[in-house]
Amino acid sequence: MIDLNVENRKTLIYIAIAFAFSVAMRLIWVYQFHDFAPFHFHDQLMINTNDGYIWAEGARDLLSGTSSNPGAKEYFDKFHQFNDLSPVTSAASQLTAFFAKILPFSFESVILFLPVFLSSLVVIPIILIAKDLKNLEMGFVAALLASIAWSYYNRTMAGYYDTDMLNIVLPMFLLWSIIWAIDTNKNIYLIITAVDILIYRWWYPQSYSLEFSFFGLILLYTLIFDRKNIFNYKLLAIMMFAMMNTDGFIRLGAILVVFYIFPQKKFDKYIYYILGLSIAAFFITGGFSPIWAQLKGYVFRNSVSAADQGLGLHFFTVMQTVREAGKIPFETFANRISGHPVTFVVSLLGYIYLLYKKPIMLFSLPLVGLGFLAYVGGLRFTIYAVPILAFGIAFLITELSAKMPTTKLKYLSIIAFTLAILYPNYKHIEAYKVPTVFNANEVKVLDELKHIAGRNDYVVSWWDYGYPIRYYADVKTLADGGKHSGSVNFPVSFMLTHTQEEAAKMARLDVEYTEKTYDFIKMHKKEIADKNLTIFPNIEQMTKDYGFHNTNKFLATLKDTNISLPRKTRDVYFYLPFRMVNIYPTMTLFSNINLMNGHQGRQPFFYVSRSFKDMGTKIQLGQNIFLDKRTLNLTLGNKTMPIRRFVKTQYSKDMKLHKSVQLVNFTSDISVIYMANYNTMLIVDEKTYNSLYIQLMVLENYDKNLFEPVILTPDAKIYKLKV
Numbered sequence: 001m002i003d004l005n006v007e008n009r010k011t012l013i014y015i016a017i018a019f020a021f022s023v024a025m026r027l028i029w030v031y032q033f034h035d036f037a038p039f040h041f042h043d044q045l046m047i048n049t050n051d052g053y054i055w056a057e058g059a060r061d062l063l064s065g066t067s068s069n070p071g072a073k074e075y076f077d078k079f080h081q082f083n084d085l086s087p088v089t090s091a092a093s094q095l096t097a098f099f100a101k102i103l104p105f106s107f108e109s110v111i112l113f114l115p116v117f118l119s120s121l122v123v124i125p126i127i128l129i130a131k132d133l134k135n136l137e138m139g140f141v142a143a144l145l146a147s148i149a150w151s152y153y154n155r156t157m158a159g160y161y162d163t164d165m166l167n168i169v170l171p172m173f174l175l176w177s178i179i180w181a182i183d184t185n186k187n188i189y190l191i192i193t194a195v196d197i198l199i200y201r202w203w204y205p206q207s208y209s210l211e212f213s214f215f216g217l218i219l220l221y222t223l224i225f226d227r228k229n230i231f232n233y234k235l236l237a238i239m240m241f242a243m244m245n246t247d248g249f250i251r252l253g254a255i256l257v258v259f260y261i262f263p264q265k266k267f268d269k270y271i272y273y274i275l276g277l278s279i280a281a282f283f284i285t286g287g288f289s290p291i292w293a294q295l296k297g298y299v300f301r302n303s304v305s306a307a308d309q310g311l312g313l314h315f316f317t318v319m320q321t322v323r324e325a326g327k328i329p330f331e332t333f334a335n336r337i338s339g340h341p342v343t344f345v346v347s348l349l350g351y352i353y354l355l356y357k358k359p360i361m362l363f364s365l366p367l368v369g370l371g372f373l374a375y376v377g378g379l380r381f382t383i384y385a386v387p388i389l390a391f392g393i394a395f396l397i398t399e400l401s402a403k404m405p406t407t408k409l410k411y412l413s414i415i416a417f418t419l420a421i422l423y424p425n426y427k428h429i430e431a432y433k434v435p436t437v438f439n440a441n442e443v444k445v446l447d448e449l450k451h452i453a454g455r456n457d458y459v460v461s462w463w464d465y466g467y468p469i470r471y472y473a474d475v476k477t478l479a480d481g482g483k484h485s486g487s488v489n490f491p492v493s494f495m496l497t498h499t500q501e502e503a504a505k506m507a508r509l510d511v512e513y514t515e516k517t518y519d520f521i522k523m524h525k526k527e528i529a530d531k532n533l534t535i536f537p538n539i540e541q542m543t544k545d546y547g548f549h550n551t552n553k554f555l556a557t558l559k560d561t562n563i564s565l566p567r568k569t570r571d572v573y574f575y576l577p578f579r580m581v582n583i584y585p586t587m588t589l590f591s592n593i594n595l596m597n598g599h600q601g602r603q604p605f606f607y608v609s610r611s612f613k614d615m616g617t618k619i620q621l622g623q624n625i626f627l628d629k630r631t632l633n634l635t636l637g638n639k640t641m642p643i644r645r646f647v648k649t650q651y652s653k654d655m656k657l658h659k660s661v662q663l664v665n666f667t668s669d670i671s672v673i674y675m676a677n678y679n680t681m682l683i684v685d686e687k688t689y690n691s692l693y694i695q696l697m698v699l700e701n702y703d704k705n706l707f708e709p710v711i712l713t714p715d716a717k718i719y720k721l722k723v
């Protein structure tokens, strides 16, 4: 029975207030954009993280429960299509589907608000840990700060629908149950700890490193300080069983068995055997292998990957385009953990003081360690340190206020200090007006496509748009937020930046090869594992299948020769949003490379101007870029040259695109395109001008033998492949 004494009642009240505070702060963004139409779809704000759309896809499929694979053997194939990469087995999708099913809100509302409510749960373990330390006020202050601190807010705000919404909550519950287990030696915390590990692993399979660190710390503590205490070995054993590398239900069975045995005194003499058994089971099931793989990654960082029997192609990698994961400035690091550098430094001192006064908090070290990994591993890790360092400053605040002469002053000082540390975080939230992933017009296009394209059809677009395309249009994609290696991006980049002729052939090739490869992997799973077979990138397999050893020679055949294409098994669409102009140069990088030797080609000329000025005789397009209105000469810095053509595009009242092409000088390589309705000028070289993207999106100059327009709007255009 829960005893509702004064302390417990206070605990509940603190939890309720902190939770409400955390939720309220997350509604600021919702309020800021509640009537901003471009961010809405189906009468609800859209989400603001790209990755969220993959979980949304899985949840949508789980809820729909229809199948295009009648007679599918596997249970989950009832819900989605073969090879569509829908994550119906993921915890995030399953939990979302569950909430969408039981709650009376729309699916769009569920994914928007799920992070708001789930991430706010973090206040519960924070306050409960403080309860164990006999300092509830500390927990309350820490909960207020941690729930809205900069990086935690950024990664769990309304619409930031991603696994982060529970990635701190679950290890904090684990820390709470470990602290209470060690402190009280009550059996109930054995099962709570084990179940928490099961849930955490289900939610986030990479959780093993934190679990293992907690296990190591408890082992160390036991061996050094508390060797005679049988309870510690029970805790270690049940954790080991929970951490085995096997099915969740088997682990649940194992922990239920030991939980049944442990409270019975007569089994105490077998505890070392049970612990031994648990460790053996952990190793036999391969529980250590992911940890070993990670360690190996650190130790043998420079090991060369095994040479294969392939053509040794050199692909461009996404890492090269993501900004260098260099050293993070201290201020950024501190802001993200505590909201302000001063708060951070004081928090750190407070944390050290807290460790000295309450050594049991040493069990929180793995979280702080992971948070500080941000210094080398990237900003995303900072959230792990947020709640623990919040304890640090909250402890100092309560210690200081305890020195106040009167109770009134004590509470006033707590309030004043707390408001001071919350303020910078509140200011951050107020200013953090992130946009939704797509705008309403783009989504409208995809929603329309959903009724046109089949669920086994492919939509070609850049990987950034992969997940949202799959969610809104219910189709397949070649690349997405989780599938965008250099070899996957190469064909897509090639299609978007080469001629329609080349793009059309490559689209048919890449789609059919993608499906064929998935099927091959599925049918030869065992052989591939046994013989360590290499699965070649599509482009490499094509090169070989068409009888070449040199990819460049194969690609050259796509230009004009009539190569025989694979049998068409489905339709292919191109999704071309206007926003792609911003990433066009980045997209070119992936195919503007000689795959045989890795030499990068010369970057095409591509310049976007959105703030051009009419200066009478000439138009200024950029700092040192001018277009003479009379001669149509282009001046780039100190170089003046004629342009090849001047194109003006404009929508008529009925939203039809009209263009006027003014040929100027055939010897020039540079064209200027004035997109009047977009208030945009493009300066492009001839290769870019002839690219699929410019021809189909900007000019609607499609080759009727190769493409058929499906949806043409200013924000996004969709074409269907005819070959």
Ligand code: MN
Binding pocket: 080, 081, 084, 086, 455, 474, 475
């Ligand atoms: Mn699907």
